[in-house]
Amino acid sequence: MENDLLQERIEKLKKIREAGINPYPYRFEVSAKTKILLEKYKDIEIGKHLEEDIYSLAGRVMSLREHGKSAFAHIKDGVGKIQLYFKADLLGENGWDLFKKTDIGDFIGVKGDMFKTRTGEVSIRVKELTLLSKAMLPLPEKWHGLSNVEIRYRQRYLDLIANPEVMDTFYIRSRIIKLIRKFLEEKDFLEVETPMMHSIPGGAAAKPFKTFHNALGMELFMRIAPELFLKRLIVGGFERVFEINRNFRNEGMSIKHNPEFTMLELYQAYADYNDMMELTEELFEYIVKTLFGSTKVIYQEKEIDFSRPWKRISMADSVKEATGIDAAGLDFEGLKAACREKNIHTPPVSSKGELINEIFEKVVEATLIQPTIIKDYPIEISPLAKQKRDDAALVERFEVFIFGRETANAFSELNDPLDQKERFLKQVDVEKEAELKKVDYDYITALEHGMPPAGGLGIGIDRMVMFLTNSPSIRDVILFPQMRPKDEEGI
RNA sequence: GGGCCGGUAGCUAAGCUGGUAUAGCACCGCCCUUUUAAGGCGGCCGCCGAGAGUUCGACUCUCUCCCGGCUCACCA
Numbered sequence: 001m002e003n004d005l006l007q008e009r010i011e012k013l014k015k016i017r018e019a020g021i022n023p024y025p026y027r028f029e030v031s032a033k034t035k036i037l038l039e040k041y042k043d044i045e046i047g048k049h050l051e052e053d054i055y056s057l058a059g060r061v062m063s064l065r066e067h068g069k070s071a072f073a074h075i076k077d078g079v080g081k082i083q084l085y086f087k088a089d090l091l092g093e094n095g096w097d098l099f100k101k102t103d104i105g106d107f108i109g110v111k112g113d114m115f116k117t118r119t120g121e122v123s124i125r126v127k128e129l130t131l132l133s134k135a136m137l138p139l140p141e142k143w144h145g146l147s148n149v150e151i152r153y154r155q156r157y158l159d160l161i162a163n164p165e166v167m168d169t170f171y172i173r174s175r176i177i178k179l180i181r182k183f184l185e186e187k188d189f190l191e192v193e194t195p196m197m198h199s200i201p202g203g204a205a206a207k208p209f210k211t212f213h214n215a216l217g218m219e220l221f222m223r224i225a226p227e228l229f230l231k232r233l234i235v236g237g238f239e240r241v242f243e244i245n246r247n248f249r250n251e252g253m254s255i256k257h258n259p260e261f262t263m264l265e266l267y268q269a270y271a272d273y274n275d276m277m278e279l280t281e282e283l284f285e286y287i288v289k290t291l292f293g294s295t296k297v298i299y300q301e302k303e304i305d306f307s308r309p310w311k312r313i314s315m316a317d318s319v320k321e322a323t324g325i326d327a328a329g330l331d332f333e334g335l336k337a338a339c340r341e342k343n344i345h346t347p348p349v350s351s352k353g354e355l356i357n358e359i360f361e362k363v364v365e366a367t368l369i370q371p372t373i374i375k376d377y378p379i380e381i382s383p384l385a386k387q388k389r390d391d392a393a394l395v396e397r398f399e400v401f402i403f404g405r406e407t408a409n410a411f412s413e414l415n416d417p418l419d420q421k422e423r424f425l426k427q428v429d430v431e432k433e434a435e436l437k438k439v440d441y442d443y444i445t446a447l448e449h450g451m452p453p454a455g456g457l458g459i460g461i462d463r464m465v466m467f468l469t470n471s472p473s474i475r476d477v478i479l480f481p482q483m484r485p486k487d488e489e490g491i
Numbered sequence: 492g493g494g495c496c497g498g499u500a501g502c503u504a505a506g507c508u509g510g511u512a513u514a515g516c517a518c519c520g521c522c523c524u525u526u527u528a529a530g531g532c533g534g535c536c537g538c539c540g541a542g543a544g545u546u547c548g549a550c551u552c553u554c555u556c557c558c559g560g561c562u563c564a565c566c567a
Contacts, residue, residue, distance in 0.1 A: 005517085138501045143503085145503085149559070149560060172564075
């Protein structure tokens with residue numbers, strides 16, 4: 001079947017070449033875009049031809065309606081679609097012959113004037129037709145589009161051709177990232193790039209991907225976070241740095257997890273986590289307002305309001321609010337007993353801090369629909385954050401939850417080298433996979449040279465884009481999400 | 492990794508309580524100089540995800556496997 005279609009197209013190509021036409025020429029001078037012409041001529045009179053208003057434009061043929069010696073077609077360019085009108089006597093014999101060999105899916109260039117059809121559609125009356133690229137395979141069906149999710153992700157180009165809203169999502173993604181850069185640059189943050197391949201994977205609790213450097217004869221890890229390198233830059237004297245780049249985590253995939261995902265991390269000298277709260281709220285509000293002119297968006301049928309200030313509550317208080325358990329007055333055993341009493345089942349953990357976190361994740365997290373700052377995390381689960389100034393069991397850390405999902409993570413950065421070393425060693429003890437949890441002594445050495453107090457913040461860009469494009473799955477905001485190869489051809 | 496659902500023509504789908512399959516779009520031929528899901532007439536296209544089993548006979552029933560979606564677990 002596919003071969004028959006291909007065979008037909010190969011024949012057609014041959015005929016086109018025999019007529020002296022190159023089906024794959026080199027360039028075409030474009031003088032206008034579809035969407036702009038539609039807007040400009042939306043008020044012209046029906047039936048009137050503006051013979052002076054001649055444009056050249058190019059795009060992919062999306063539909064064809066032939067009428068003997070005339071025809072209508074739509075072409076799609078990077079911004080939209082416009083209707084073309086072809087007439088045998090206007091195109092001349094050669095032009096008409098070429099038109100007859102045109103298929104849906106081909107790229108063509110046209111030159112013609114503007115008019116409005118009887119039914120009121122702004123169209124171009126084509127006087128010159130140029131074939132720009134012959135398609136050998138058919139496009140997905142024209143009014144149901146492409147709905148097979150597997151093909152949509154594997155052959156994203158077909159998804160982009162058939163489903164216009166997909167392109168919109170990625171336009172918005174690009175604008176969001178541009179706005180983040182603009183916002184941070186206006187605040188004197190410097191954009192930097194740090195290594196993607198680490199000899200010791202650090203900066204987060206996650207399993208890394210392994211790779212191997214032949215010349216150095218050593219194992220390397222794809223980074224799980226840029227954190228430790230960015231803080232080395234703060235040691236080096238940069239006062240405000242950020243990086244927007246990929247992290248890689250060798251863990252399960254889901255509607256909100258892709259093995260490679262995009263993170264914003266930033267560090268600001270002389271600031272603490274309270275400053276990071278302000279900055280986070282300001283950043284989100286700025287982006288949402290700039291994009292939509294309002295602080296509210298609809299995500300999966302729920303209205304989410306990003307206007308400042310957001311609710312801020314400590315993890316312990318949020319647990320108390322939800323369960324009535326006041327962890328502050330209890331020791332580990334007491335907290336365990338309270339859980340039993342309230343029928344809250346958590347996986348076994350080895351400290352009170354971890355247990356509070358488990359309760360939080362189990363009971364509170366899913367209820368945090370509106371942007372909420374959960375602050376003051378247990379020290380046991382936060383090895384890179386500074387102790388809370390008035391409570392040694394806690395650290396100055398917060399996470400932002402939106403629609404029940406962790407969307408940002410920030411702390412007053414730990415800059416005491418001795419404390420940091422101890423926490424790393426404790427971490428290595430706790431984690432069984434010692435070979436993956438090597439202590440980054442080079443980072444300790446950096447801290448020993450002195451790092452100013454600093455606030456740090458990380459925001460998951462993919463999740464942010466999901467909220468702002470109403471995308472239910474992370475795969476909808478990543479152009480080429482990770483997939484198992486389908487067959488030997490690896491499509 | 493567990494559970495649920497799915498994979499039929501290039502695309503979108505129908506069929507199956509067992510008798511090798513149906514439609515629309517696309518594609519090919521013909522008619523048609525303002526159509527837009529254009530229309531009319533005729534035609535082409537399927538290892539029914541892969542393999543094994545049951546059966547006279549399997550797209551349909553059973554098992555195994557592959558790929559995907561959702562979900563749970565791990566995580567961001």
